[in-house]
């Protein structure tokens with residue numbers, strides 16, 4: 006049997022997989038796990054190997070043996086070197102991507118080029134409340150509710166029918182402790198009564214649950230943000246370098262945004278300067294994504310910038326310096342003669358930005374996931390590294406001893422299981438006490454992660470992280486050898 010990737014000791018893949026709870030080569034989690042693996046001194050694994058392999062030889066243990074295994078595991082954990090920190094400006098890859106083959110770079114605007122400060126979230130929350138009261142006749146009392154930034158995380162699902170907000174894993178299982186009605190936790194017993202199971206069918210998830218519904222307040226939000234751009238946007242000083250480098254390298258560039266042009270113009274002027282349009286060959290506003298990618302019947306219209314009027318004549322070519330509205334992706338490709346595999350498109354939303362272009366048009370894709378900053382900060386914290394190190398060892402001991410039949414042994418394992426559950430809660434709470442990490446449940450990648458890894462070739466926290474790589478760089482996904 007070939008040694009595992011990055012491991013030099015006698016550890017076998019089957020043991021390693023349970024040791025690290027590793028089931029798929031998902032990059033961020035694998036990054037952490039491989040760091041665990043690298044830093045735990047695999048050349049001197051005598052104790053560790055004993056802890057991991059002893060249990061496969063027999064299924065019946067005395068309580069003394071179990072206590073000894075636990076003590077050995079504990080001692081291993083205490084000696085274990087902590088994993089190295091993960092670099093927060095790294096670009097992760099889910100798929101091999103050679104930037105040398107990319108001739109055209111495309112961008113979404115909101116949360117891709119433009120990063121917003123938390124004050125925008127509060128603004129959206131307050132405008133949403135107003136809309137619920139005035140438009141949907143919600144009780145006026147909700148006006149006094151305050152925005153709680155530490156409550157929800159990205160990638161949750163909302164069951165409109167049952168009024169439940171939840172976090173799902175890649176198998177559509179509801180994460181224990183991560184389902185709420187309002188701010189009230191819903192027990193798994195109640196979940197089973199409502200759904201008949203702790204997992205939901207894909208059809209139900211796609212058909213009855215929603216990620217968000219804030220559409221109607223966008224015009225007001227744009228107006229308010231536009232009045233005080235520095236308050237709401239975060240300027241990245243390295244962003245200008247990023248676009249300058251693309252232009253110097255002869256790359257074509259474009260923007261496709263659903264936002265109105267006046268709003269984008271104010272933001273881009275703040276971020277890149279008055280002549281920001283020099284960096285882009287095509288600018289498309291009010292694109293109505295994701296329909297832009299699939300509805301070939303909608304024509305482009307030109308916006309006459311000076312008078313903010315739409316020109317109703319047919320658009321036969323897309324010119325630099327002009328602004329276009331609506332349109333569709335097939336016409337864009339035809340008019341610009343772009344080959345799908347030579348286009349790299351960045352967006353912040355794996356589904357509405359990246360799914361169609363990746364699946365149907367073969368564009369290469371990059372996701373901008375600003376939550377990575379916080380997630381990596383927590384992964385790098387001493388508290389997390391210590392807790393997850395022990396959790397992985399304890400989980401492995403439980404997994405291997407679980408078939409013990411004696412009552413005394415069962416009690417010991419129950420005790421360990423309680424400790425494991427407390428550790429799981431602790432590691433989850435470090436990210437967010439309600440919903441935990443955006444990317445992981447206790448055992449699996451989240452539903453959000455699954456989509457991200459499926460639709461994004463690369464992902465990172467901000468565009469300027471690409472400045473750390475040459476324009477000919479090839480990104481490779483982290484590999485796990487299955488054999």
Ligand SMILES: [Mg+2]
Nearest residue numbers: 113115116353
């Ligand atoms: Mg966006």
